[in-house]
Amino acid sequence: MSTDELDGILRVQLAATYSNDPYVDDYYHQGCLFKKSSSGATKIRHHFCPTHLRDLPPGARVNSEPHAFLQVDALGRVPFSSIRRPRPLLEVDPPNSSTTNSEQNNVAPEKPLEQEPMLAARVAIEDGLCLLLDVDDIDRFLKFNQLPDGGTHLRRRRQELLEGLATSLQLVDPLGKNGQTVGNDDMVFLRVLALPKGRKLLSRYLQLLPASDLLRVVCMAIFRHLRFLFGDISRAAEATSNLVRTVSSCVRRMDLGSLSACLAAVVCSSEQPPLRPLSSSAGNGASVVLVSVLEQGAELLSDSLHDASNYNVTNRALWKASFDEFFGLLIKYCVNKYDGIMQSSSLDPAEAIKRELPMELLRASIPHTNEYQKKMLYDLSQRSLVGQEKGNAGQAE
Incomplete structure (x- = not known):
């Protein structure tokens, strides 16, 4: 073939696969350049934002074909892998004998792969990540473009996308629209979070959520x-x-009412939270977030005392009720732990108390306690001191 013919074929291929939009054609490289430009290390020629936004929601991208294809002019249809419709490695009909035996033994037949719950969870994660990319596109488009309506329509669309992800995770407001409790087993939510990528999805989702009722529901x-x-x-x-x-x-972005709801969620949960010291090698994530709630609550209460505009009687009453229930759960856990330590002859009391009792949580609770609760903390501290003295005496002997 001549050079002109080769150039013509190349132009046809490029016209179908190259849009002259760096944000689309070279997304990851442009993203790296944008990060470097943010730190002042380099400059970029183009704003890191889309030239236009897609109108199709994530669900509309799914077609009804048995396998997905990328339509490329002059190249035909190029198949690509899809987590939603994985291609079978080998199609083999099961022997009749095994089918008969399974029916006789009342054994449930194996589910097709596309009906497996964990595959559905992976599909939900991929859809969620695509949705959050659309939210990122909207944020970048609003940052670098002046719109006639000031971006009201896009901000509404952004909120709808975020609410749509909560709906796909089957998260409902436990308080209900009328303030009444609504039952929810969070099965889909837990299946998604059983996977590391699901936890990454949730982290990114929380980062994009504004301080709102939706953030409270997710938390x-x-x-x-x-x-x-x-x-x-x-x-x-x-x-x-x-x-x-x-x-x-x-x-740190929540108001007192939302913090109260989070504490109430801990108390109403069917699972005993892992209340461990922050130095625990078994994992301190629950204690870290609970300490954050207590510290933020103390800060908001302190601000409301100095600024009358921030004072809300309803939120303060809700916080007090939620904290009282949580404190009862916490002090009961600590007393049971202490009794278990003292009854065990194989443990050094002093070391076990430091290792098992969540002192940081108890310390963060002090600003919210009443006189009776302070007395309970004092009694627990005295018992802990006695236990540590016994441990030190045993070591001396």
Whole structure:
């Protein structure tokens, strides 16, 4: 073929695959350049934002074909892998004998792969990440473009996307529209968070949420399942650590009413939260986020005393009720731990008390306690001192 013919074929291919938009054609490289430009290390020629926004929601991208294809002019249809419709490695009909035996033994037949719950969770994660990318696009588009309506329509669309993700995770407001409790088992939410990528999705989701009722609903779901999320440090350690930091950051943006709802979610949960010291090697994520709630609550209460405009009788009453229930749970846990330590002859009381009792949580609770609760803390501290003295005496002998 001549050079002109080769150039013509190349132009046809480029016209179908290259849009002359760096944000689309070279997204990751442009993202790296944008990070460097933010730190002042380099400058970029183009704003890191889309030239236009897609109108199709994530669900509209799914077609009904058995396998997805990328339509490329002059190249035909190029198949690509899809988590939603994985291509079978080998299609083999099961032997009739095994089918008969399974029916005789009343054994349930194997589910097709696309009906497996964990595959559905992975599909939900991929859809959620795509949705959050659309939210990122909207944020960048608003940052670098002046719109006639001031961006009102896009901000409404952004909120709808975020609410749509909460709906896909089947998260509902436990307080209900009328303030009445609504039951929810959070099955889909837990299946998604059982995967490390699901925890990364949740962290990114929380970062994009503004301080609102939606943020409260998502955080209440987290506080309902502190043991599932933070009870086992070996499960997705890096993703879990990032989630702890993100939740603690979100707590700092909450008002007193939302903080009260999070504490109430802990108390009403069917799971005993892992109330461990911050130095615990078994995982301290639950204690970190709970300390953040207590410290933020103390800060908001202090501000309301100095600024009458921030004083809200309803929120203060709700906080007090939630804290009283949480404090009862905390002090009961500590007393049981202390009794278990003192009854065990194989443990050094002094070391075990430091290792098992969540002193940071008790310390963060002090600004919220009444006189009776302070007396309970004092009695517990005296018992702990006695236990430590016994441990030190045993070591001296």
